[in-house]
Amino acid sequence: MTSTVFVLNGPNLNLLGLREPEVYGSETLTDIEKKVAERGKALGFLVDFRQTNIEGVLVDWIQEARTKAKGIVINPAAYTHTSVALHDALKAADVPAIEVHLSNVHAREDFRHHSFVSPVARGIVVGFGSYGYELALEGLARILAQSGHA
Template sequence: MKVMIINGPNLNRLGKREPAIYGHESLDQIMGSLSQQANELGCEIEHHQSNHEGDLIDWIHHAEEEHDGIILNAGAFTHYSYAIRDAIASISLPVIEVHLSNIYARESFRHTSVLLEVAIGQISGFGSIGYELALRGLINHLKGEI
């Protein structure tokens, strides 16, 4: 089983950017821990991060060729990128949306996800553990267990 992890804008600043909201771990640290979890679960992950919307779209399209599912933290694109939404809708892979912070307990513009309708689920507010929860959920979904 192979899963693509896609991280959007400003997530390269994790550990430095508003640590009271996003935590003190860097994206590399989070992905390192997730790689260990994936190995334990018998899964391989490939991860990418970009501040550019088109890169995320290209990775979503590419994932269908070699991956079984996607875990996506689209950052601020979550709230307004119909292009990313349409990219997800154009593929047959399951996608789980992840957010480190609880987007529903923050500013009102963050309460809307244009991606949620085309994702199989969303995990929000559990910090870096959300990626592990998403991975476990995706694996269980792919096995037909949920």
């Protein structure tokens, strides 16, 4: 049986491949989406991959996950460091969430060291580039299997 997993992406990730490739790599978000869909399929997931630059849309999608997804992989991008709304939505979502970042945010500017998302995430993957999404899916699969919700 296939379980749906939401893979949610925040602001400016639509510019991957163009924006600061020395930090974020040369892959586009479409490239990442293809890899994530393949890895998800191998793990028994149907991946619903989305991106928005609007904080409220991310909140709406997280709320939607309560009834339509087994879990969430989220790269909140800049909202990681600013959004109490994402924190509250994830806390209320009642599905496990894995936070993912392409770069190692702890090796960057000080303001990137704080996350409002981390305290409500079941796991965090940072610094592995696009492969971090696949690692996040694998972690989510393990969490769901261990909880009997796979």
